[in-house]
Amino acid sequence: MAVDKVGEPPEFDPLNAVDAAELPGSPDPILAEWLPTNDDPARPLMSLASIDDDGGPDVRTVLLSEFGADGFWFHTDDRTRKVAQVDAQPLVALVLVWPDLRRQLVVRGVAEPASPAEEETVYRARNPYLQQLAWLNTDAFAQRPIDERLAVWAGFLADHPDGFDPPATWTGYLVRPTRITFWSGSAVTAGRRIEYSRESPHGSWMVNVLAG
Numbered sequence: 477m478a479v480d481k482v483g484e485p486p487e488f489d490p491l492n493a494v495d496a497a498e499l500p501g502s503p504d505p506i507l508a509e510w511l512p513t514n515d516d517p518a519r520p521l522m523s524l525a526s527i528d529d530d531g532g533p534d535v536r537t538v539l540l541s542e543f544g545a546d547g548f549w550f551h552t553d554d555r556t557r558k559v560a561q562v563d564a565q566p567l568v569a570l571v572l573v574w575p576d577l578r579r580q581l582v583v584r585g586v587a588e589p590a591s592p593a594e595e596e597t598v599y600r601a602r603n604p605y606l607q608q609l610a611w612l613n614t615d616a617f618a619q620r621p622i623d624e625r626l627a628v629w630a631g632f633l634a635d636h637p638d639g640f641d642p643p644a645t646w647t648g649y650l651v652r653p654t655r656i657t658f659w660s661g662s663a664v665t666a667g668r669r670i671e672y673s674r675e676s677p678h679g680s681w682m683v684n685v686l687a688g
Contacts, residue, residue: 488662489578491670496685503656503672503681507543510574510581510658514542517603524550525569526561534561540572541598541648547677548583549590551598551648553613559647562587568651578661583653586677590648599642607640608633652677659688 491506500506512518519539528534536558541549548570552559562568570583590598599607612632617625654674661667667688672681 487664489660491658492578492660492662492665492668494670499670499683499685501681501683503653503658504545506658506670507581507656510579511540511543511572514544515601517601520572522550523571524558525571526558527565527567528561529564534558540570542594547585547650547652549594549598549648549650551590551595551646553610553645554647555614555645562649570651578663578667580659580661582655582657582659583651584655585651585653587649587651590650594650595646595648596642598648599646604639607642608636610646611640611643654679657686661688 512520519541521537522540523535524538525533525535534557538550538552538558541551543549550570566587568585568587570581570585572581573579599610602610608629612629617628620628654677656672658670659667660670669686669688671684671686673684674681
């Protein structure tokens, strides 16, 4: 695979060069190549799109907690707007982007509550800052003046020298995918999409090659 210059991205993502007949029958091998392992502390950012109560779209950025054969997990506070939206309409979409690698991953699927054991595991894997954030990231905290926020943050940390247990508001969701689209770009030819789709979250995958 050619490289433009030292330190610059390759001319095209390797997936862009794979013949259609050689694509795997499921998205799993590509996901394993594109996404970090679940024990990697550097979790990718992704956009989570949901449907509001008026039928309109809403979107925000969350961390991809884990991924596996069942799908993609994210975690948040159960008092948030996104939780209310996902509970009311579990059809959601996820987007992850790697501009320097000329890659984009789009997932459409159905969200369901994560198991308590999985929620606990993910919380324990978060760094101390994110664990504390799960306790203090509230509207009431955000409305305090900056000096009060700094004092409360420092005081909370001092009161928990041994770390934090998950707050009662900590929750998570598993998104079971029905469509996974890998966009692979290029500097020397057109990008393209490798799209896996199935009728239900437990169905068999079909793969198609589409224009980028």
